[in-house]
Amino acid sequence: xxxxxxxxxxxxxxxxxxxxxxxxxxxxxxxxxxxxxxxxxxxxxxxxxxxxxxxxxxxxxxxxxxxxxxxxxxxxxxxxxxxxxxxxxxxxxxxxxxxxxxxxxxxxxxxxxxxxxxxxxxxxxxxxxxxxxxxxxxxxxxxxxxxxxxxxxxxxxxxxxxxxxxxxxxxxxxxxxxxxxxxxxxxxxxxxxxxxxxxxxxxxxxxxxxxxxxxxxxxxxxxxxxxxxxxxxxxxxxxxxxxxxxxxxxxxxxxxxxxxxxxxxxxxxxxxxxxxxxxxxxxxxxxxxxxxxxxxxxxxxxxxxxxxxxxxxxxxxxxxxxxxxxxxxxxxxxxxxx
Amino acid sequence: xxxxxxxxxxxxxxxxxxxxxxxxxxxxxxxxxxxxxxxxxxxxxxxxxxxxxxxxxxxxxxxxxxxxxxxxxxxxxxxxxxxxxxxxxxxxxxxxxxxxxxxxxxxxxxxxxxxxxxxxxxxxxxxxxxxxxxxxxxxxxxxxxxxxxxxxxxxxxxxxxxxxxxxxxxxxxxxxxxxxxxxxxxxxxxxxxxxxxxxxxxxxxxxxxxxxxxxxxxxxxxxxxxxxxxxxxxxxxxxxxxxxxxxxxxxxxxxxxxxxxxxxxxxxxxxxxxxxxxxxxxxxxxxxxxxxxxxxxxxxxxxxxxxxxxxxxxxxxxxxxxxxxxxxxxxxxxxxxx
DNA sequence: GAAGCTAGTTGAAACGTTTCGGCGATGTCA
DNA sequence: TGACATCGCCGAAACGTTTCAACTAGCTTC
Numbered sequence: 073x074x075x076x077x078x079x080x081x082x083x084x085x086x087x088x089x090x091x092x093x094x095x096x097x098x099x100x101x102x103x104x105x106x107x108x109x110x111x112x113x114x115x116x117x118x119x120x121x122x123x124x125x126x127x128x129x130x131x132x133x134x135x136x137x138x139x140x141x142x143x144x145x146x147x148x149x150x151x152x153x154x155x156x157x158x159x160x161x162x163x164x165x166x167x168x169x170x171x172x173x174x175x176x177x178x179x180x181x182x183x184x185x186x187x188x189x190x191x192x193x194x195x196x197x198x199x200x201x202x203x204x205x206x207x208x209x210x211x212x213x214x215x216x217x218x219x220x221x222x223x224x225x226x227x228x229x230x231x232x233x234x235x236x237x238x239x240x241x242x243x244x245x246x247x248x249x250x251x252x253x254x255x256x257x258x259x260x261x262x263x264x265x266x267x268x269x270x271x272x273x274x275x276x277x278x279x280x281x282x283x284x285x286x287x288x289x290x291x292x293x294x295x296x297x298x299x300x301x302x303x304x305x306x307x308x309x310x311x312x313x314x315x316x317x318x319x320x321x322x323x324x325x326x327x328x329x330x331x332x333x334x335x336x337x338x339x340x341x342x343x344x345x346x347x348x349x350x351x352x353x354x355x356x357x358x359x360x361x362x363x364x365x366x367x368x369x370x371x372x373x374x375x376x377x378x379x380x381x382x383x384x385x386x387x388x389x390x391x392x393x394x395x396x397x398x399x400x401x402x403x404x405x406x407x408x409x410x
Numbered sequence: 411x412x413x414x415x416x417x418x419x420x421x422x423x424x425x426x427x428x429x430x431x432x433x434x435x436x437x438x439x440x441x442x443x444x445x446x447x448x449x450x451x452x453x454x455x456x457x458x459x460x461x462x463x464x465x466x467x468x469x470x471x472x473x474x475x476x477x478x479x480x481x482x483x484x485x486x487x488x489x490x491x492x493x494x495x496x497x498x499x500x501x502x503x504x505x506x507x508x509x510x511x512x513x514x515x516x517x518x519x520x521x522x523x524x525x526x527x528x529x530x531x532x533x534x535x536x537x538x539x540x541x542x543x544x545x546x547x548x549x550x551x552x553x554x555x556x557x558x559x560x561x562x563x564x565x566x567x568x569x570x571x572x573x574x575x576x577x578x579x580x581x582x583x584x585x586x587x588x589x590x591x592x593x594x595x596x597x598x599x600x601x602x603x604x605x606x607x608x609x610x611x612x613x614x615x616x617x618x619x620x621x622x623x624x625x626x627x628x629x630x631x632x633x634x635x636x637x638x639x640x641x642x643x644x645x646x647x648x649x650x651x652x653x654x655x656x657x658x659x660x661x662x663x664x665x666x667x668x669x670x671x672x673x674x675x676x677x678x679x680x681x682x683x684x685x686x687x688x689x690x691x692x693x694x695x696x697x698x699x700x701x702x703x704x705x706x707x708x709x710x711x712x713x714x715x716x717x718x719x720x721x722x723x724x725x726x727x728x729x730x731x732x733x734x735x736x737x738x739x740x741x742x743x744x745x746x747x748x
Numbered sequence: 749g750a751a752g753c754t755a756g757t758t759g760a761a762a763c764g765t766t767t768c769g770g771c772g773a774t775g776t777c778a
Numbered sequence: 779t780g781a782c783a784t785c786g787c788c789g790a791a792a793c794g795t796t797t798c799a800a801c802t803a804g805c806t807t808c
């Protein structure tokens with residue numbers, strides 16, 4: 073900018089005025105400045121600008137795993153929405169590790185992001201203090217955090233799971249296994265509650281032996297299904313409360329030579345692009361990823377602009393049960409009902 | 411930092427020395443500064459730091475579509491690798507649009523990223539001039555750019571496709587369709603060359619009627635397969651040179667009531683997590699995503715550190731054919747060969 | 749013809765760091 | 779005791795912007 077000013081024979085202030093359109097500059101000066109910018113190859117330095125302005129036009133985004141198809145899509149929607157708004161987004165994957173998350177958020181805050189969208193991980197204490205210590209606005213997605221007064225957009229997990237499990241009981245299943253990830257997360261607690269609610273609704277007893285908790289990974293799903301399917305009185309249906317684990321479940325069925333849906337019905341949380349292409353076509357609970365991403369972006373942009381009401385807003389969206397071919401009445405049931 | 415200095419009753423310079431460990435500070439001062447940092451809640455401002463230092467410890471990453479499973483995994487690997495190195499990454503999706511890409515790279519450069527990793531899109535002219543005009547290092551992944559002397563890590567696409575199509579000819583297929591994305595991209599040209607080479611190798615004539623070029627989207631794959639499969643002399647196998655399109659292909663087969671692999675064999679580029687879970691289990695060309703991401707990161711970090719030799723380096727990795735259940739000899743062939 | 753406006757321009761301060769030269773005080777060596 | 783390092787600390791300049799008050803011409807208006 074100094075160089076441009078020299079070449080164009082104007083002051084730095086005038087160049088700035090021209091670049092930002094913040095004040096009138098004469099046609100003559102305009103022309104010289106435009107020329108100078110071209111010859112010098114000037115490009116404005118956003119970090120100096122940010123320092124002066126106190127805004128970086130950059131936001132942070134952290135998710136547990138970008139390879140989880142739910143997060144893949146949410147990240148996709150969010151990055152594109154911010155892109156349209158002229159913001160850059162810094163992406164981090166916590167890999168479900170608390171220490172990663174703390175460090176990443178520290179890094180983001182140090183870089184003076186204008187705001188953050190966080191799909192939280194792990195326990196609350198540390199996160200609460202981080203959020204409390206900064207004035208940068210946070211928006212929580214997917215997972216809430218008790219005691220944190222941040223905007224949030226989440227799913228009505230309880231209802232969604234209850235509907236899916238209710239669908240299974242409606243088909244006649246009475247032994248429905250439940251496979252899920254860690255318990256420390258609001259999402260998982262709500263989903264478990266939905267499972268129990270659906271059982272109760274159908275007059276079925278909750279059997280702890282049919283519940284398997286893992287750590288969100290495919291191999292945990294595999295191990296869980298292996299155990300469940302070799303039980304003396306094995307379940308006739310499995311609901312997986314997250315997507316990576318269902319891959320393991322399906323592989324276990326394959327390795328055990330069990331057919332889905334003939335021998336076991338399977339349904340899971342989170343839709344994915346291949347769900348209706350291959351066999352069995354997977355029955356899933358589809359989250360409104362587009363809406364989640366766009367709402368989260370909108371909430372954060374409003375906070376950044378300062379136009380939002382001060383009390384935290386919480387959006388709860390509804391999931392949708394995508395009924396496909398992976399669930400069927402348990403064998404023997406049709407006869408029984410006839 | 412000014413506040414910290416005041417509370418600790420030392421100069422700003424001393425606080426800086428303490429924070430960065432760049433000079434000795436007495437135990438007494440250390441203690442006061444530590445206390446002051448806590449009471450003030452000080453966090454260093456990375457943008458001021460970047461301005462002074464001329465380095466942001468931030469890199470840019472642009473890919474066409476993060477939902478394409480190949481890019482999902484590469485992005486995952488790259489973000490984690492940079493995270494470990496203490497860098498933040500700004501992610502952009504070009505959505506295969508040239509204008510997006512230009513604008514995003516401009517934004518990134520303006521933000522003074524220390525370097526960029528780019529999975530390029532579209533034609534070369536504009537991109538060449540952008541790369542030429544900046545001194546920030548670029549690393550190209552997946553797609554090359556003629557005339558740009560940047561480091562790159564790519565796949566040996568020609569060999570990979572030749573191997574896959576060779577596998578199909580080996581099974582006895584003589585009419586093998588080829589479905590792919592746009593032609594302006596090095597990757598696609600190489601893959602097409604691999605297809606032709608494999609045909610030639612098997613003594614088969616190239617038939618333009620069996621080639622369908624679309625725009626990387628599922629619906630293009632669908633349309634392509636619909637046309638191909640209603641041809642009077644329809645192909646017995648389809649190779650899709652990219653992943654999103656194969657979803658469309660499979661849906662078309664489903665809608666036409668064609669069984670894979672009994673009626674048609676299908677193979678495609680890029681492996682995906684569900685490939686060996688459902689039926690048919692997909693035969694794919696698997697790219698070494700882990701290696702691609704890590705190598706690209708390493709190349710860029712070396713450039714940033716200035717330790718790299720000055721001439722551009724090009725890494726070409728090999729793909730791996732994952733043979734699964736989606737390909738079989740064409741019907742009638744077994745008899746003929748017996 | 750004086751007063752007042754307006755459009756265009758400018759110098760300088762500020763944003764929060766890092767860094768360098770310098771300056772006392774203390775210790776060491778001859 | 780004097781010369782000389784060494785240590786801990788500090789003041790101030792610099793990084794590249796934005797912004798504000800101030801200034802100059804040139805016009806308009808009475």
